[in-house]
Amino acid sequence: PGVSTVIAVDGPAAAGKTSTCLALAEIFGLRYLESGRTYRIIAFEALRREIPVDNAREVTGLCDDLIRESRSAGLLTSERYAPDKLRATPVNVAVSAVAKIADVRQRVTSLIRLWAKSQAQCVIEGRDIGTTIFPTAPVKFYLTATPEVRAMRRVRQERAGSYENVLEDVIRRDEADMSRAVSPLAAAEDAIRIDTSGLTLDQVVSRMSSACLNRGLEINR
Numbered sequence: 001p002g003v004s005t006v007i008a009v010d011g012p013a014a015a016g017k018t019s020t021c022l023a024l025a026e027i028f029g030l031r032y033l034e035s036g037r038t039y040r041i042i043a044f045e046a047l048r049r050e051i052p053v054d055n056a057r058e059v060t061g062l063c064d065d066l067i068r069e070s071r072s073a074g075l076l077t078s079e080r081y082a083p084d085k086l087r088a089t090p091v092n093v094a095v096s097a098v099a100k101i102a103d104v105r106q107r108v109t110s111l112i113r114l115w116a117k118s119q120a121q122c123v124i125e126g127r128d129i130g131t132t133i134f135p136t137a138p139v140k141f142y143l144t145a146t147p148e149v150r151a152m153r154r155v156r157q158e159r160a161g162s163y164e165n166v167l168e169d170v171i172r173r174d175e176a177d178m179s180r181a182v183s184p185l186a187a188a189e190d191a192i193r194i195d196t197s198g199l200t201l202d203q204v205v206s207r208m209s210s211a212c213l214n215r216g217l218e219i220n221r
């Protein structure tokens with residue numbers, strides 16, 4: 001069974017991917033997947049087991065263990081990890097290092113494709129969904145906003161850390177994710193780009209849902 005529809009949503013940290021994807025999932029009756037969570041789980045487990053996050057061989061071994069333990073695509077949706085643990089500062093610092101390992105990306109990519117196959121219609125957010133994982137997705141979005149706006153949003157959202165520290169994390173991850181060799185963060189050529197800096201969440205969701213309707217996606221709930 002092949003997947004019928006994947007909506008791909010990519011962009012840097014705090015561009016609004018999760019919030020808009022949840023809204024689209026609600027409007028169109030789609031299953032939703034946050035792909036960054038899986039990279040965060042791998043980074044979290046590496047830190048917990050004191051595995052150096054830049055050791056490609058060891059982190060890939062860890063990734064294989066986690067996939068085995070959670071029975072394959074179960075890792076993507078595992079409920080074992082509280083969001084605040086996965087979004088803690090040490091994980092923010094380690095995650096881009098884990099995510100640049102080619103063998104780790106290849107495994108996570110396979111899991112996501114496997115998961116999507118079992119869905120009729122889904123919306124998936126990440127960094128490489130429209131470019132690498134589903135290059136033929138019928139609707140792709142690339143959300144951005146200035147680093148300053150994104151840092152301010154994250155400070156308000158998580159109430160953790162100072163604006164300066166959050167801005168530093170946002171800029172550091174932008175650079176790491178955009179400059180890596182494998183599947184760097186980039187907009188697919190056919191992605192609809194939305195600079196959300198001056199827009200409310202509702203305005204972004206309304207642009208995105210109009211684009212989905214224009215591409216023939218039906219409201220299905």
Ligand code: CDP
Pocket residue numbers: 012013014015035036037039040095096097099125126127128129173177
């Ligand atoms: O929520 P936020 O945008 O801050 O981050 P996330 O989506 O949870 O992603 C965390 C990290 O995982 C990113 O900074 C990337 O290094 C990595 N990631 C990736 O490489 N590819 C994806 N498809 C998703 C996330």
Ligand code: CDP
Pocket residue numbers: 011012013014015016017018019020153154157196199200201202204
């Ligand atoms: O998933 P990603 O890291 O791209 O961003 P998010 O967690 O969905 O959004 C970060 C915060 O920005 C949330 O609190 C949103 O409500 C807020 N926000 C937004 O996403 N889009 C706007 N246009 C304005 C605010």
